[in-house]
Amino acid sequence: MNPFLRLLRFTRPYRGRLAAAFAWMVLYALGSAGLAKLIQNVFDEVLATGRNLLFVAGALIAASAAKAVGGYFSAYLMSDVGQRVVMDVRTRLFRHMLDQSAAFFARRSSGQLMSRITNDVGQIQQAVSETTCDLLRESLSLVGYVALLFYYDATLAFVFLCGAPLVVYPLARLGRLMRRTSRRSQEQLEHLSHVSAEAFTGHRIVKAFATEAREAGRFEVASNRLYRANMKMSAALSALPAIMEILGGLGMAAALWYGVHEIASGKLTPGQFTSFFAALFLMYGPAKKLSRVNANFQQASAASERIFEILDLHSEVEDRPGAVPLSGLLHEIEFRDVGFRYDDDRTGIILRGVSLAIRQGQTVAVVGRSGAGKTTLVNLLPRFYDVTSGAITIDGADIRDFTLRSLRSQIGIVTQETVLFDDTIAGNIAYGSSGAAPDAIEAAARAANAHAFIAAMPQGYQTVIGERGQRLSGGQRQRLAIARALLRNAPILILDEATSSLDAESERLVQEALGNLMANRTAIVIAHRLSTIRRADLIVVLERGRIVETGRHEELLERPGGDYARLYEMQLAAEQLRSE
Ligand SMILES: Nc1ncnc2c1ncn2[C@@H]1O[C@H](COP(=O)(O)OP(=O)(O)O)[C@@H](O)[C@H]1O
Ligand SMILES: [Mg+2]
Numbered sequence: 001m002n003p004f005l006r007l008l009r010f011t012r013p014y015r016g017r018l019a020a021a022f023a024w025m026v027l028y029a030l031g032s033a034g035l036a037k038l039i040q041n042v043f044d045e046v047l048a049t050g051r052n053l054l055f056v057a058g059a060l061i062a063a064s065a066a067k068a069v070g071g072y073f074s075a076y077l078m079s080d081v082g083q084r085v086v087m088d089v090r091t092r093l094f095r096h097m098l099d100q101s102a103a104f105f106a107r108r109s110s111g112q113l114m115s116r117i118t119n120d121v122g123q124i125q126q127a128v129s130e131t132t133c134d135l136l137r138e139s140l141s142l143v144g145y146v147a148l149l150f151y152y153d154a155t156l157a158f159v160f161l162c163g164a165p166l167v168v169y170p171l172a173r174l175g176r177l178m179r180r181t182s183r184r185s186q187e188q189l190e191h192l193s194h195v196s197a198e199a200f201t202g203h204r205i206v207k208a209f210a211t212e213a214r215e216a217g218r219f220e221v222a223s224n225r226l227y228r229a230n231m232k233m234s235a236a237l238s239a240l241p242a243i244m245e246i247l248g249g250l251g252m253a254a255a256l257w258y259g260v261h262e263i264a265s266g267k268l269t270p271g272q273f274t275s276f277f278a279a280l281f282l283m284y285g286p287a288k289k290l291s292r293v294n295a296n297f298q299q300a301s302a303a304s305e306r307i308f309e310i311l312d313l314h315s316e317v318e319d320r321p322g323a324v325p326l327s328g329l330l331h332e333i334e335f336r337d338v339g340f341r342y343d344d345d346r347t348g349i350i351l352r353g354v355s356l357a358i359r360q361g362q363t364v365a366v367v368g369r370s371g372a373g374k375t376t377l378v379n380l381l382p383r384f385y386d387v388t389s390g391a392i393t394i395d396g397a398d399i400r401d402f403t404l405r406s407l408r409s410q411i412g413i414v415t416q417e418t419v420l421f422d423d424t425i426a427g428n429i430a431y432g433s434s435g436a437a438p439d440a441i442e443a444a445a446r447a448a449n450a451h452a453f454i455a456a457m458p459q460g461y462q463t464v465i466g467e468r469g470q471r472l473s474g475g476q477r478q479r480l481a482i483a484r485a486l487l488r489n490a491p492i493l494i495l496d497e498a499t500s501s502l503d504a505e506s507e508r509l510v511q512e513a514l515g516n517l518m519a520n521r522t523a524i525v526i527a528h529r530l531s532t533i534r535r536a537d538l539i540v541v542l543e544r545g546r547i548v549e550t551g552r553h554e555e556l557l558e559r560p561g562g563d564y565a566r567l568y569e570m571q572l573a574a575e576q577l578r579s580e
Contacts, residue, residue, distance in 0.1 A: 003304035004297055007124060010085045021077035025137040028070030033144025034063035036279040043271030074137055075130075082129025090121050093310060101317040102384040103343060111197030115190040116310060120303040123186065127300030135293045138286035145279045145286075152276045153268060156258060160280070163251065167287070170243055171294050174236050179298035181233040186306060188226040195222050237295060244288045255280055316343075317383050317404065325406035329491050329522055331395050333358045333381070339389035340376060340545075350376050351545040354390070358538070363523045365533045367567055368542035374526045377542065378494045381524070382411045412485035414517075416497040418477040420469030425454055426461040428469070429483045436487055448483035448513040450476070475510060482513045493523040499532075530571055539564065 011018060038060055045052045097104075097113055149157035199206055199215040206215055255277060262268045268276070340351040350373045358364050366374045380387055383404060392399050399407055420428050429444055430436040441461065445451045453476055457463040469477050478498065485493065495518075499510050511531065518525075527533055534553045541549040541556070541563045548563050549556055556564035 002301055003308050004124070004127065004301040006308065007085075007089070007300075007304040008128070010088050011081055011128065013088075014081045014084055017077050017081050021074045021081070021133070022136060024070045024074035024077065025133075025140050026070070027066050028074060028137055029140035029144045031063045031065070031067030031070060032141040032282065033148055033279075035060070035067065036145060036148055036275060036282050038063060039278045040269075040271045040275035043274050044269055045271075048271070071137070075133055078133035079129040082125050082127075082132075085128050086121055086125040089124065089307065090117055093117055093121065093307060096311055096313075099315055100313065101315045102379070103316055104313070106342075109194045109197065110201075111194035112190050114197065115186075115193035116306060119189045119193070120186055120306045123182075123303035124300045124307070127296055127303075131293055131296040131300070134289045138289045138293075141286045142283060142290070145283045148279045149276060152272050153262065156255070156262070156276070159258075160251065160255070163247075167244070167247055167291070171240070171291050174240065175294040175298040177236050178233065178295040179302050181229060181236060182299040183302035183305070185226065185229040185233055186303060188222065188229045192219070192222045192226055195219050233299075237292070240291045240295065241288060244284070244291050248284045248287070252277075252280065317386055319403050320400060323401055323403045326394060326399075326402040326410055327406070328410060329360050329394055331360055333492070333522065334393045334396075335377075335380075335390070336393065337390035338377075338380065338387050338392060340373075340380065340385065341388050342385075349545060351380075354542075354545075354547055356540060356547065356550070358522060358524065360522055361520070362537040363518055363525060363535065364538045364540060365536035366524060366526045366540050366542055367528065367533060367564070369567075372542045373545040374542055375496055378496055378524050378526060381492070381494065382408050382413065410490050411492045411494060412488050412490040412517075412521075413494045414478075414481050414485050414496070414498045414514075418469070418481040420465060420472075420477060420480060422464070422467045424459075424462050424464050425457070425480065428465065428480055429487055431484055433484075433487050433489075440487060441483075444483040444487040445480075447486050447516040448479045449509040450479035450483050450513070453479075475507070478510050479513055482510065482517055486517055491521055493518060493521045495523065495525045495527065497526050497528070499527070499529060528571055530568070530575060541567070 038056060041052065041056045041059070046056050094117055097117075146157065146161070149160065195215075195218050199219070206212060259268065259273045259277065263270060263273055335354050335356040338351055338354040339349065341347070341349045354377065356364070366377065368374055376385075379385055380392060381399070383399060386400065394402070394407075421431065423431075426438065426441050429441050438461070442451065445454055445461075454461055454463075465471050469480070472480070482498070495514065498514060499507050507529075511529070514532075525532060525536065533539060536553070539549075539551060539553060539556055540547055543563060549559070551564075556562060557568060559565060
C-alpha cells in the first residue's frame with residue numbers, strides 16, 4: 001500500500017471537518033463553473049440585446065462570492081486537518097521512538113531521529129492540507145468546466161478530453177522522479193541534522209581540539225549535497241508549468257480553429273463559443289494545480305515511507321503477553337548461564353556462560369579490565385538488552401515475564417555519565433519520582449552529600465542547571481544522580497563506575513553518599529576503588545565475557561597468580577601513585 005495513503009488514516013478522527021471542507025469545495029466549484037457560464041449570458045443577452053443587465057451582474061457577484069467563500073473555508077479547514085494530522089503523527093512517532101530498545105538508539109544518532117520528527121513529518125503537512133485541498137477542489141472545478149463544455153458542444157468536448165492522457169503521462173513520469181529525488185533530499189537533510197547535532201553536543205571537544213574548521217567543512221559538504229538533491233527536485237518541479245503551458249497553447253489554438261467553423265456553420269452562437277473558450281481557458285488554472293498534485297503526493301510518499309520505517313519497528317525488548325508486575329526482591333537475583341552478543345556481528349560474543357547468584361541485601365562487586373563486558377552484564381538486568389542465551393531470574397522468575405515498567409521501577413542506576421535535564425535542581429532529583437515532597441528531596445540531597453553545595457547556590461533547590469547540568473562540577477552532578485537514586489528508593493541498585501571520573505575530595509563525598517545509598521539494598525557495583533571492592537560481600541572477576549573468579553576479598557587474594565590478585569596489585573599501585 002502506498003505509504004501516503006496509509007498515513008491518510010490519521011485523518012480519520014477529523015472526518016467531520018473533511019466533510020465540511022468538501023461541502024465548501026462544492027460551493028467553490030459551482031461558483032467557478034457559474035462564472036464561465038455567465039460569460040455566455042454577458043455576450044448573448046446583455047451585450048447583444050441589452051436585457052438582463054441587473055440579473056447577470058448580480059449573478060456574477062454571487063458566483064464570485066461563492067467561489068471566494070468556498071475557497072476560504074475549504075482551505076482553512078483542510079489546513080486545520082493537516083496541522084492536526086502532523087501533530088498526531090509527531091507525538092506518535094516521538095512516543096514510539098522512546099519505547100524502542102537501547103539497541104535502536106545505539107544504531108541511530110539523535111540528530112537523525114530529530115530530523116524524522118521535524119523534517120519528514122513537516123513534509124506531509126503540505127500534502128495533507130494544501131495538496132489534498134487542491135486535488136479535491138480543483139477536480140470539482142474541472143468537473144464543472146467539463147460539464148459546461150459538454151453542454152455547449154459534446155463532440156468538441158470529447159475531442160479535448162481525448163487529449164488528456166497527453167497531459168497525464170508526463171505528470172506520472174515526473175511524479176516517480178519526484179519520489180526518488182525527494183527521498184534523497186530528506187536523507188541529506190537528516191545527515192545535515194546529524195552533523196550539526198554532533199558538533200553542538202561535542203562543542204567542548206571541538207573547541208579544545210580547534211576542529212571548528214573541520215566541523216564547518218563537514219557541514220558544508222552535507223549542505224552542498226542537500227543543495228544538489230533539492231535542485232534535482234526543483235528541476236523536475238519547474239518543468240511542470242512549462243509542460244502545461246505548451247499543452248494549453250496547443251489546445252487553445254485547436255479550439256479556436258475548430259470553433260470558427262462551428263460559428264460559421266451556425267452550430268454555436270459567438271456567446272456560446274466565447275463561454276466554451278473561457279471554460280477551456282479557465283481549466284488551465286486547476287489543471288496546473290492538479291499537475292503538481294502528483295508530484296507533491298510522491299514527495300509526501302517518500303516522507304511517509306521514512307516515517308513508517310520507524311513506526312513499523314517493534315522494540316526488541318517488549319512486554320511479553322501476560323507479563324506480570326514485579327513487586328520487589330525477596331530472595332535472590334540469579335544469572336543462569338547467560339550469553340550475550342550485540343546484534344551487529346562485528347563485536348562477536350560479549351558474554352558467555354555467566355552464572356551468578358546475588359542474595360537479597362548483598363553487595364556484589366564486578367571487576368575486570370576495560371572492555372571485559374561489565375557494563376554489558378549489568379545492562380541486562382533492567383533489560384536495556386535481552387540475554388541472547390540463558391536467563392536472568394528474580395526470585396526464580398524470568399525477568400522477561402515481568403512488565404518492563406515494574407522491573408525498571410525496582411532498579412536504581414548511577415553511572416559514570418550522569419544525565420541531568422535542563423530543569424531545576426529539585427526537578428532533577430525528583431526526576432522519575434513525580435510528586436515527591438520538598439522535604440523528601442532535601443533529605444535525599446543530604447544523604448547524597450549534596451545539600452551543602454545546593455544551599456550555596458543563588459536559588460537553592462530552584463536553581464536551573466542548564467542543559468546536561470553544564471554549570472555543575474563532575475562531583476556535584478554525580479551527587480545529584482545519587483540523590484535521585486536515593487529518592488527513587490528502589491531495592492536493587494546498579495553502580496557503574498560511579499566514582500571513576502572524580503577528584504579525591506569529591507570522591508570522598510561521593511563515596512560517603514554511595515555508602516548511604518547502598519545501605520539495605522541489593523547492589524551490583526562496578527568499581528575499581530579498592531575500598532568499595534573490599535567491602536563487597538562477593539567479588540566477581542570478569543575477563544573477556546567470562547567469570548574467571550568469584551569470592552570474598554581475602555579468599556581471592558590468597559590465590560597466588562589469580563586474576564584478582566593481579567588486578568589488586570595494579571590498582572593498589574595506581575592508588576598509591578595518586579595519593580603521593
Ligand atoms: N552497543 C554496543 N554495540 C556493540 N558492541 C558493544 C556495544 N557496547 C559495548 N560493546 C562491546 O562490548 C564489549 C564490552 O563492553 P563493556 O560491557 O562496555 O565493557 P566494560 O564495561 O567492561 O568496559 C566491548 O568490546 C565493546 O566494544
Ligand atoms: Mg563499562
